[in-house]
Amino acid sequence: MTSIRSRLLLWIGLPFTLVGLLTLATSYYVLSHQITETFDDMLLNAAERLERRIYSVDGELRINMHYFSISTLGSRGDGKIFYRIRDAEGNMLAGFDGLADPPGDLDEPLFYDTRYAGNTLRAVATTFPVVRSTRSGQIEVIVAESTEARQNMINEFLLTLSVLIAIGGLLAVTIALLAIHRGLAPLRSISRSLRRRSQNDLEPIEAEVPREVSTLVASINGLMMRMRQSIHNTQQFNADVSHQLRTPISEIRALAELTSRQSIDPRARNSLEEIGRIAESAGYTVQQLLTLAKARHELVDTSAMAIADLAELSRVACADSISRIYQRGQELEFCERESGCLVMADSVMLRWLTQNLVENASQHAGGAQPYRGTIYVRVSRNEGAVQLRVSDDGIGVSPEQLARLTERFYRASPETPGSGLGLAIVDEIARAHGATLALDSPPGQGLTVTVTFPQPPAQ
Amino acid sequence: MKALVIEDNPNLATSIATFLGEAGFQVETCGDGRSAEHLLQTLSFDLILLDLGLPELDGIHLLRRLRSRHDNTPVLIISARDALDQRVLGLEEGADDYLAKPFSLVEVVARAKALVRRAKQFGENSLQCGDIELPSGSPAVLVAGQPVTLHRREREVLEYLLINQGRLVSKAQLIDRLSDLDDVVSPSAIETYISRLRKKLGDGIQLRTVRGLGYLLDTKSN
Numbered sequence: 232m233t234s235i236r237s238r239l240l241l242w243i244g245l246p247f248t249l250v251g252l253l254t255l256a257t258s259y260y261v262l263s264h265q266i267t268e269t270f271d272d273m274l275l276n277a278a279e280r281l282e283r284r285i286y287s288v289d290g291e292l293r294i295n296m297h298y299f300s301i302s303t304l305g306s307r308g309d310g311k312i313f314y315r316i317r318d319a320e321g322n323m324l325a326g327f328d329g330l331a332d333p334p335g336d337l338d339e340p341l342f343y344d345t346r347y348a349g350n351t352l353r354a355v356a357t358t359f360p361v362v363r364s365t366r367s368g369q370i371e372v373i374v375a376e377s378t379e380a381r382q383n384m385i386n387e388f389l390l391t392l393s394v395l396i397a398i399g400g401l402l403a404v405t406i407a408l409l410a411i412h413r414g415l416a417p418l419r420s421i422s423r424s425l426r427r428r429s430q431n432d433l434e435p436i437e438a439e440v441p442r443e444v445s446t447l448v449a450s451i452n453g454l455m456m457r458m459r460q461s462i463h464n465t466q467q468f469n470a471d472v473s474h475q476l477r478t479p480i481s482e483i484r485a486l487a488e489l490t491s492r493q494s495i496d497p498r499a500r501n502s503l504e505e506i507g508r509i510a511e512s513a514g515y516t517v518q519q520l521l522t523l524a525k526a527r528h529e530l531v532d533t534s535a536m537a538i539a540d541l542a543e544l545s546r547v548a549c550a551d552s553i554s555r556i557y558q559r560g561q562e563l564e565f566c567e568r569e570s571g572c573l574v575m576a577d578s579v580m581l582r583w584l585t586q587n588l589v590e591n592a593s594q595h596a597g598g599a600q601p602y603r604g605t606i607y608v609r610v611s612r613n614e615g616a617v618q619l620r621v622s623d624d625g626i627g628v629s630p631e632q633l634a635r636l637t638e639r640f641y642r643a644s645p646e647t648p649g650s651g652l653g654l655a656i657v658d659e660i661a662r663a664h665g666a667t668l669a670l671d672s673p674p675g676q677g678l679t680v681t682v683t684f685p686q687p688p689a690q
Numbered sequence: 691m692k693a694l695v696i697e698d699n700p701n702l703a704t705s706i707a708t709f710l711g712e713a714g715f716q717v718e719t720c721g722d723g724r725s726a727e728h729l730l731q732t733l734s735f736d737l738i739l740l741d742l743g744l745p746e747l748d749g750i751h752l753l754r755r756l757r758s759r760h761d762n763t764p765v766l767i768i769s770a771r772d773a774l775d776q777r778v779l780g781l782e783e784g785a786d787d788y789l790a791k792p793f794s795l796v797e798v799v800a801r802a803k804a805l806v807r808r809a810k811q812f813g814e815n816s817l818q819c820g821d822i823e824l825p826s827g828s829p830a831v832l833v834a835g836q837p838v839t840l841h842r843r844e845r846e847v848l849e850y851l852l853i854n855q856g857r858l859v860s861k862a863q864l865i866d867r868l869s870d871l872d873d874v875v876s877p878s879a880i881e882t883y884i885s886r887l888r889k890k891l892g893d894g895i896q897l898r899t900v901r902g903l904g905y906l907l908d909t910k911s912n
Contacts, residue, residue: 481792
């Protein structure tokens with residue numbers, strides 16, 4: 232779709248050009264009319280002055296051309312003058328015989344266009360009575376001048392006018408551009424403020440806007456409100472599902488644990504312990520599903536974002552996981568390369584992210600076998616970008632698997648327990664923080680997951 | 691030790707009560723907020739297990755009222771709500787620990803014991819972990835019944851680790867605990883105390899170093 236700017240330019244520029252052309256055409260018409268009239272008057276004047284030069288010698292009419300020069304407007308410069316004078320009987324008195332006869336009766340001076348000797352001419356033909364001593368009679372005078380002077384004059388006028396119109400037009404376009412620029416400023420400021428927002432910011436636009444844009448802004452705000460409402464509903468639904476599923480799963484797990492302790496039949500105890508484990512894993516999956524839903528990057532509430540120390544958050548997350556790690560016979564090593572690694576983060580989510588990475592390494596680093604090595608958690612700063620790196624010394628994953636690890640429910644080793652959601656959650660949380668996730672598994676060197684955070688805005 | 695289990699789900703209440711009973715607690719159970727409030731005003735307990743989603747009176751309100759009465763009975767929250775957010779909420783309102791459903795009953799008992807232990811850390815009881823027993827007031831620690839003499843600092847470190855067994859204890863926490871205005875303990879001193887403790891207590895202690903994070907006294911003797 233064409234931009235508002237080009238539309239406005241078109242709708243200002245097109246009528247202006249038309250008006251300019253119309254002005255030019257009208258001016259041409261009026262000017263050429265005026266100039267023709269003025270020049271014609273002069274031409275007639277010249278013809279009339281010729282009369283005074285006529286005298287008679289022995290009854291014959293003569294013209295004294297000696298001191299006479301025909302001066303008209305058109306004869307200045309390169310203009311050429313032709314004339315023909317005849318008496319009533321049609322005898323040439325003076326001038327160019329070849330000039331054509333006038334195209335009509337000469338009751339009054341007649342102006343007409345003609346050609347002579349390759350020149351385009353404007354001619355006037357007139358008759359007047361001549362009374363010189365004994366002789367009297369009518370003589371016919373034709374004076375013709377070349378049209379270049381008229382044409383030049385018109386052209387000069389038109390050129391000046393065109394230049395003026397062009398200058399005016401350019402000025403108008405400049406003013407229009409400036410006006411468009413100023414006029415569109417509120418729109419630009421709205422789009423700028425929308426662009427500056429993080430993608431999850433659904434707060435209404437608060438800016439002062441002109442009346443014309445206010446309905447648009449109101450609609451955007453309405454849309455944002457509906458989105459927020461729908462996100463709120465989704466989250467409420469999640470909370471409800473969470474409650475409705477977790478309580479029965481807890482019951483199953485607790486009762487299995489209780490009955491297993493009270494039972495003396497070893498087979499029953501085995502089954503009950505298995506039921507307990509299944510319930511535990513179901514509970515874990517429910518938790519992970521809800522975490523994933525909550526972490527969906529488009530649903531993240533930015534009001535929870537604040538500057539936080541990544542090392543501190545990771546430390547808390549590691550402390551939460553540490554007893555599970557040791558129970559599985561694994562070690563954990565935490566390393567804060569540089570202090571003050573600050574990120575813009577939702578601290579609760581970032582803890583999930585770290586916990587999921589550690590848990591993922593803990594559960595899957597060994598492949599089908601339980602992992603018995605160390606999980607390394609490292610926080611560092613690299614050219615302003617803060618990085619969280621979780622790696623292990625496990626069997627690693629193949630390049631084909633690597634590409635699919637962040638898919639929901641994809642599991643590289645289906646025989647190990649897990650929900651298949653851990654890295655999908657990590658991916659969602661990373662995206663919600665504008666961070667990038669990189670998975671790397673060089674052959675024989677385990678899996679390394681690197682989350683690179685953007686620099687937090689300076690405060 | 692008396693514990694009050696406030697949980698509206700009868701299956702969960704019974705299971706928790708049974709496990710706590712086996713662990714040596716005298717347990718009362720209660721299914722709604724109002725009667726829990728009444729019980730708490732008339733009787734005193736050493737521990738409260740509190741479900742957040744209760745009929746009549748919400749768990750958080752109950753906790754708030756309890757704390758506003760300056761009742762410092764340790765509270766362990768059990769809830770089906772979203773783990774991390776509510777954890778923050780409960781802990782800010784004065785709960786001492788939090789367990790999200792579904793939990794293991796063994797875990798409930800371990801946390802319950804830890805809370806009581808922490809509440810009574812300067813009390814008359816002795817602290818225990820595996821083969822180690824630290825009777826309060828005595829300068830010696832018992833390792834499998836045999837007394838081993840400890841330096842004052844070593845004893846303080848061990849005491850803190852025993853109180854927080856099963857949890858990560860950072861070096862900073864130990865420094866905080868051991869230092870006073872006149873005597874600031876250095877990180878390397880902590881390392882020395884830890885290594886001496888390991889030597890003196892031998893295999894009787896599962897004291898792990900978590901590199902970059904701190905120390906963990908493992909409750910499970912492998």
